Amino acid sequence: RVLILIIGQPGSGKTTVSKKIESLLNKKISMDGFHLPVSVLQQFPDPEHAIEKRGSPATFDAGQVVKLIELIPTITTPDFSHELKDPSPGGTTIQPETRVVIMEGLYLLLKDSKPWCGIPELIINNNDKLVCEVWKINVPQSIARSRVSQRHLDSGLVTSLQKGVQRYDENDLPNGILVD
Numbered sequence: 001r002v003l004i005l006i007i008g009q010p011g012s013g014k015t016t017v018s019k020k021i022e023s024l025l026n027k028k029i030s031m032d033g034f035h036l037p038v039s040v041l042q043q044f045p046d047p048e049h050a051i052e053k054r055g056s057p058a059t060f061d062a063g064q065v066v067k068l069i070e071l072i073p074t075i076t077t078p079d080f081s082h083e084l085k086d087p088s089p090g091g092t093t094i095q096p097e098t099r100v101v102i103m104e105g106l107y108l109l110l111k112d113s114k115p116w117c118g119i120p121e122l123i124i125n126n127n128d129k130l131v132c133e134v135w136k137i138n139v140p141q142s143i144a145r146s147r148v149s150q151r152h153l154d155s156g157l158v159t160s161l162q163k164g165v166q167r168y169d170e171n172d173l174p175n176g177i178l179v180d
Contacts, residue, residue: 001098001099001100001101001129001130001131002099002100002101002130002131002132002133003069003101003103003123003130003131003132003133004021004100004101004102004103004132004133004134004135005103005104005105005108005109005132005133005134005135006018006102006103006104006105006135006136006137007104007105007106007108007109007134007135007136007137007179008106008136008137008138008139009106009139009141009144009172009173009175009176009177009179009180010055010106010144010148010168010172010173010175010176011139011143011144011145011146011147011148011151011168011172012137012138012139012144013137013139013147014104014105014106014137015030015032015104017104017135017137018030018102018103018104021102022102025100025102029068029077029092029094029101029102029103029104030079030080030103030104030105031060031065031103031104031105031106031107031108032079032080032087032105033077033078033079033080033087033088033091033092034060034061034062034064034065034078034087034105035054035055035059035060035061035080035086035087036059036060036061037086037087038051038085038086041054041059052170052171053171054171055106055171055172055175056171056174056175057107057110057113057116057175057178060107062107062113062114062115062116063115065105065107065108065115065116065119066115066116066118066119066122068103069119069122069123070122075093075094076090076092076093076094077091077092077093077094078090078091078092079091079092082155085155085156085157106175106176106178106179107178107179109134109179110178110179141173144168144172144176145165145168145169145173148164148168148172149161149164149165149167149168150164151164152164152167152168
C-alpha cells in the first residue's frame with residue numbers, strides 16, 4: 001500500500017489537492033475528522049481557551065491518528081462535518097484492496113509533540129508494508145490568510161471577514177508556524 005501524506009499551513013490547499021488526487025485514485029483521510037468534539041473541549045481545564053485555539057495540536061485526537069497509521073489495512077475513520085462544525089464518526093472506509101491512501105493534515109509530521117512524533121517512526125517501522133510519500137504544499141501567507149479567513153466566514157465560524165482574519169492571525173497562523 002502507498003500512503004501519501006499531504007502537509008502545509010492552513011489555507012495552503014491540502015484539502016483541494018487531496019480531493020483532486022482522490023478523484024483520480026482511491027481514498028483520502030482528512031485529519032480534520034480527528035478534531036476533538038466541542039463537548040470534549042468543554043471538559044478541558046480552560047474550555048474557553050481550548051475552543052478558541054481549536055486546531056492546535058492538543059485539540060486533536062492525536063492518539064487516534066497515530067493508531068490509524070498503525071492499522072492502515074481495513075479502517076473506518078471520522079470525517080469533519082462543516083455543518084455540525086464537529087467530527088462525524090465512520091465517514092470514510094478504506095478497504096484492503098485500496099492501494100493508495102491519501103491523508104492530509106497540518107500535524108502529520110509534527111516532531112516535537114507526542115503522540116504526533118510517533119508517525120514518522122511508524123512509517124519507518126512499516127516500510128516493508130507501506131510506501132510513504134510526503135507532499136508539502138507551500139503558498140504565500142497572504143493567500144493562506146485570505147483563504148482561511150473567508151473559509152471561517154463561509155462556515156459560520158465567525159460573523160465577519162475581519163473576525164475571520166483575526167481568528168487566522170491568532171490561531172491558524174501560529175499553528176502553521178509549528179509545522180513550517
